[in-house]
Amino acid sequence: MYGRDDLRTTLAPVSKAPAPTGFKHASYARFYEQAQQESDVQADSWYARGQTMIVAYSEVKEGATFLRTDQPDEYAIVLPDDDAEIAIEIAEGTQIASGRSVAFVPAGASKVTVRKGGRILRLFSTRADDLVALCSNAQDYAEPDPNVPPLAEWPAPVGGRKVRVYSGNVAPEQGRFGRIYRGQTIMVNFGDGRVGPRAADNLSPHHHDDFEQYSIALDGDYIHHLRWPWISDSTQWIEDDHARCAAPSVAVIPPPATHTSQGIGPGLNRLLDAFCPPRRDFSAKPGWVLNAADYPMPDPKDDAQ
Template sequence: MYGRNDLRASLAPQPRAPAPTGFKKASYARFYDEAPQERSELADSWYARGQTMIVGYSEAKAGAVFERIGQPDEYAIILPDDGVEIEIGIAEGSMVAEGKSVAFVPAGDSSVKVLKGGRILRLFTARAEDLAQKCCNAADYATDDPNVPPLEAWPDPVGGRRVRVYPGDVAPQQGRFGRIYRGSTIMVNFGDGRVGPRAPDNLSPHHHDDFEQYSIALDGDYIHHLRWPWISDSTQWIADDHERCAAPSVAVIPPPATHTSQGIAPGLNRLLDAFCPPRLDFSLKPGWVLNADDYPMPSPKEGAE
């Protein structure tokens, strides 16, 4: 049940997944309360994962370099703040991303050179096994989530191998939800957040049948409210979560838990939501995905879900 004026209430119903017989608990990574998994003179990096995706969060100075050798599939880079600048290079060429922006980087070898320091998010699929092993919550995924199907990438982008960079400050538009970009493996909703606590009488509890939501807190303080359904096997019931996480942090919300996140800080509360693979329901809404022309949707025979 979405809150007042929440545009997600207009999403088309999706085919229901089989009734669950068991559940996965949510996983929370509080980067502000943990030592980084990688540390150097120029960058500190933290990693957390879910069933399908890895979140890398870095605080980097100019001169830092992040390399991927033999990356198995496309990954995403998000610059959440103004004043940050990076150069993303692959064999076919390089692109500069500056200020608030979203980039998608092809599989294979790549490098990210920090030109102006700040916060950098890198989102990978869980097929990046070297990074999966580093995650602070890796033990939470020693067993698979029974309600998340195996990851299947969406079609390759139009125009072949190159780095694609998109602005993260596109103006809001009436009838369009958020600021959504998709690649072949990952979708991000790059919002602006809101100042002040969210009204407790206008939350948006909802659920997803068969995909995770990665809620990445960039600013502020949140309570993630989650409730799992009761099934006939009471040994599989999970108690409600009302988990408080400040920024920076990641909440991995499993299906089919009903969930909503409540910003509670007096200043800016800002989440970035990510999904792996991209969401079909968001993609079916005309105009919602800002780079839809670059990244085709699967045809029905390819299995869009």
Template sequence: MPFESNDLRSTLPTTKEVIPERFSAAEHVQFGDLPPVEKGDGVSTWYARGQNFVVGYSDLDGTATFARRDQPDEYVVLLADDGLSATASSDRDEIAVSGRTMLVLPPGDSTVTITGQGRVIRLLTTRSDDIASLAANAGSYDERHENIAAWQPWPDPVGGFKIRAYDLTVPPLSNPPFRLFRCTTLMVNFIDPKQGPRDPAKMSPHKHDDFEQCSIVLEGEYTHHIRWPWTTNKANWRADEHQTVKAPSVTVIPPPSLHTSEAIAPGRNHLIDVFSPPRSDFSAMEGWVFNADEYPAP
């Protein structure tokens, strides 16, 4: 993959290239163009999904409670702004946090009450049928998308399931500048915001063989450049995409398309990535996943 030679992503393990015959489209959901699916006192919420995951995005100014009953697996709540605080409780434990934080909630019954002003992102698997059905692009997944491996949860966490909290302001890796956390169902790369457009001479086109990448734009504006392989059957070819999206938005990039995302706004640009299940290649890199000691790899 064409990363710069000093970018440690160039050392990621690769697999033998096998080009499939059929490809799925990318998904682009711009929440700012849509009415909220749920609207309450001081909170508006939108949803988008991929094959294995659902993103719930909420703008909050006040207090909101998000509850799950009989949740089948772990899910994640991201407090994306310093002005937010939360109390999370389950049938196992309770925890209070403030500021930019990633919460992992266990299966079963749980409640997260969040107060303040800012953005809240909830990440669940599509086993949560009630949430998956609310996605703006739910109809796109009436049929399974191509080339995605069968979903399996990763091993149970050390010490069993409980509420876990991770500080999203801890220093990122130096190379690449990632801040990676995982649980049994999801991996989150909470990258720091960047100022100004990306240097067009330093793009990083790459591909994934059998999993989707979910890119959530929290601030600014990005162009997602996506290119699908050509096969012997021209009927299966897809035109290149250069899709520009503004915050807040979700883009789901399908395998095995070649892709890279370019920040283009003159001010702050902030994009984070989500994968379900966690990425094996990132997890295989020593020290990359900040909570690997709590969540063993398969």
């Protein structure tokens, strides 16, 4: 049940997932409590994963670089703040991402060079085996989630191989939910957050049948509330979870847990939600995906999601 005036009440059901026979616990990575997985004089980086996606969170200085020599599929880069700037280089050319922005980088070799320091998120599929090995919560996925199907890429973008950069400062619009961008493997919902605690009588508990939600806390303090359904096999029941995660952190919310996130900090509370692969229900809403013209949806007959 979504909260008052939540535009997600207009989403159409799209899943044909089978009834669950077992469940996965949520996984949390509180980067503020953990040592970095990679560190040098120019960048500190933390890694966490879910079943399908890896979140790399980095605090960087000018001159820091990130190389991918044999990246197996497209990945996303998010600059969550207005003061950062990066250059993204592939063989076909270089693109600049400046201020709040989302970029999608093709598979293969790429180089990211920081021109103005700040915070960077890089979002990869778990096909990037070298990065899977770095994840602080890797043990949580020693056994796969039985309710998440194998990752299937969406169609190739229009216009061939290049880096695509999109502004994260697009103005809000009546009837449009957030700022949603999709690539072949990753979808990002780039929100502004809210100042002050979220009203306890206006939360938005809901669930997803067959895909994870990655809720990345960029600012503030949150409680992630989760509840799993009861099935006939009571040995598979999981107790309710009310996990407190400040920023920076990642909560990997598994299907089909009912969940809602409650900002509790007195200042700005801001989440960025990501999904791998892109969501069909968000994509089916006209005008919600801001770069839909560049990234086609799969054929409706395709059950990849």
